[in-house]
Amino acid sequence: MALGTDYARQDCSLARALEVVGERWSMLIIRDAFYGVRRFNDFLVHLGIPRAVLTGRLRSLVAAGVLRKEPYQQSPPRQGYVLTEAGRELWLPVHALARWGGAHLTEGGPRMLFAHASCGTRLDPAGACPRCGAFVPPEDVTVREGPGADPALRRDPVSRALAGPHRLLTPIEPATE
Amino acid sequence: MALGTDYARQDCSLARALEVVGERWSMLIIRDAFYGVRRFNDFLVHLGIPRAVLTGRLRSLVAAGVLRKEPYQQSPPRQGYVLTEAGRELWLPVHALARWGGAHLTEGGPRMLFAHASCGTRLDPAGACPRCGAFVPPEDVTVREGPGADPALRRDPVSRALAGPHRLLTPIEPATE
Numbered sequence: 001m002a003l004g005t006d007y008a009r010q011d012c013s014l015a016r017a018l019e020v021v022g023e024r025w026s027m028l029i030i031r032d033a034f035y036g037v038r039r040f041n042d043f044l045v046h047l048g049i050p051r052a053v054l055t056g057r058l059r060s061l062v063a064a065g066v067l068r069k070e071p072y073q074q075s076p077p078r079q080g081y082v083l084t085e086a087g088r089e090l091w092l093p094v095h096a097l098a099r100w101g102g103a104h105l106t107e108g109g110p111r112m113l114f115a116h117a118s119c120g121t122r123l124d125p126a127g128a129c130p131r132c133g134a135f136v137p138p139e140d141v142t143v144r145e146g147p148g149a150d151p152a153l154r155r156d157p158v159s160r161a162l163a164g165p166h167r168l169l170t171p172i173e174p175a176t177e
Numbered sequence: 178m179a180l181g182t183d184y185a186r187q188d189c190s191l192a193r194a195l196e197v198v199g200e201r202w203s204m205l206i207i208r209d210a211f212y213g214v215r216r217f218n219d220f221l222v223h224l225g226i227p228r229a230v231l232t233g234r235l236r237s238l239v240a241a242g243v244l245r246k247e248p249y250q251q252s253p254p255r256q257g258y259v260l261t262e263a264g265r266e267l268w269l270p271v272h273a274l275a276r277w278g279g280a281h282l283t284e285g286g287p288r289m290l291f292a293h294a295s296c297g298t299r300l301d302p303a304g305a306c307p308r309c310g311a312f313v314p315p316e317d318v319t320v321r322e323g324p325g326a327d328p329a330l331r332r333d334p335v336s337r338a339l340a341g342p343h344r345l346l347t348p349i350e351p352a353t354e
Contacts, residue, residue, distance in 0.1 A: 013288050013325075014208050014271065017278030027199065031191050065281070086281045092302055093273035094191065100270060101194030104242070104263045111190050125269055126303040126312060135303060148190075 020064040021090065025049055025057050030066065030083070030090055031098070034138055036172040037158055038072055038080030046158035066090065072171070083169070091138040091168075092127050099125045102146065109147035117142045117167055138168045197241040198267065202226055202234050207243065207260070207267055208275070211315055213349040214335055215249055215257030223335035243267065249348070260346070268315040268345075269304050276302045279323065286324035294319045294344055315345045 021027050028047055037043055044054055058081055061067040066087040072080040083090075095114060102110030103125075115122050116129035116136045128135045144164030145151070151163070161172045198204050205224055214220055221231055235258055238244040243264040249257040260267075272291060279287030280302075292299050293306035293313045305312045321341030322328070328340070338349045 012205070012208070012275070013277075013279035013283055013323075014275035015205060015278070016282040016288075017274045018204055020278075020282065021274070022199065022201070022204065024199070027195055028189070028192060031189070089277055089280070089302075093270050093277060096270035096273050097194045097198070098189070098191035100190075100266055101192070101197075102190035103266070105193040105197065106190055111193075125266075126305065128303065 017093075020061070020066060023057065023060070025053060026061060027094065027097075029054075029057055029061060030087065031094055032158070033067060033081060033083045033087065034091060034094065034168050035143065035158070035162055036166065036168065036170045038070070038082060038171055039078070040080070042158050042172060043081075045156045061087075088138060088169075091141075095123065095127045096125060099123075102148070106148040111146050111148040111150075112143055112162070113146040114168075115142050115144070115165070116140060141168045142166060143168060194270075197238070197243060200234065200237070202230060203238060204271065204274070206231075206234055206238060207264065208271055209335070210244060210258060210260045210264065211268060211271065211345050212320065212335070212339055213343065213345065213347045215247070215259060215348055216255070217257070219335050219349060220258075222333045238264075265315060265346075268318075272300065272304045273302060276300075279325070283325040288323050288325045288327075289320055289339070290323040291345075292319050292321070292342070293317060318345045319343060320345060 021030060025047065029043060032043055032046055037046060040054070043049070044051060047054065058067065062069060062081070065084055067081045068084050069079045070082045072078055098112065113122055116132060117140050119129065119131050121129050121131040123136060123141065124130050142165040143162060144166070145162070158172055198207060202224065206220060209220055209223055214223060217231070221228060224231065235244065239246065239258070242261055244258045245261050246256045247259045249255055275289065290299055293309060294317050296306065296308050298306050298308040300313060300318065301307050319342040320339060321343070322339070335349055
């Protein structure tokens with residue numbers, strides 16, 4: 001990790017969190033894991049990230065207890081990456097940050113919309129359902145493209161699956177191998 | 178910013194947000210602005226960051242509309258940095274990420290505790306007050322050291338002010354000049 005030794009002097013839970021998820025790309029890998037991406041090649045194509053960088057980030061996230069390896073195929077044996085329990089608890093900051101970006105930084109509105117699967121209501125910025133009144137765990141959230149999405153920009157199989165609605169943490173089926 | 182051109186291909190509000198706040202140190206500068214740090218020298222000492230890096234990050238955050246310059250002294254004239262309205266809306270992700278780090282990554286418990294100023298109840302992970310039931314805006318939040326804090330680690334004036342309780346967004350008074 002390249003966060004610098006000065007970083008370690010920060011006596012702060014936020015700094016500790018940033019050591020794990022603040023590295024470039026790490027948060028987007030975690031986002032993809034919420035989307036249901038499991039396979040190395042699907043992360044590679046969807047993120048457009050150099051292979052060596054992806055390998056390093058996945059290894060760091062496994063070492064930090066955010067992701068764990070899990071078989072997705074018996075023959076030949078293949079392992080993918082899924083969020084651990086601690087990793088799933090990153091849903092709240094990931095959603096809050098995406099929501100902020102959608103509100104302040106994207107032209108034409110948010111690019112992805114997150115809704116409560118059971119009632120279809122868009123989540124509020126704190127990840128709760130305004131209709132049901134309760135926090136919605138990620139497995140009960142659906143994602144679909146929002147008004148700011150540019151379908152021409154992303155044509156890879158993961159992006160197509162995410163045009164949605166797609167339920168978070170539901171595996172995205174093989175497309176790139 | 179050094180996030181790489183591939184990043185721009187990510188048709189995602191989270192990626193847009195990370196372009197602004199995902200740069201190394203940017204999130205810690207924003208955290209400090211919530212703490213009430215305004216002066217360049219206070220950021221410098223509290224973050225232990227190289228001067229040129231701090232200058233660049235502050236400039237980027239002003240350009241992105243997260244911070245704005247504001248006079249804090251008339252004679253001689255001096256300008257500091259405060260959060261804009263959009264910057265203040267980063268409280269939810271900043272708090273959620275700090276809370277996650279405190280829960281999963283720090284030994285001895287969280288280093289900083291965030292509470293509802295009016296009733297003293299610790300915020301829940303979504304930034305709401307469990308007692309009052311409502312989301313607490315940052316100006317109504319107090320910060321103080323938690324059980325995992327290491328007072329020996331940080332002796333700078335900002336850290337001492339934050340031993341708290343200190344109300345967020347209340348300016349931390351001059352100590353380093």
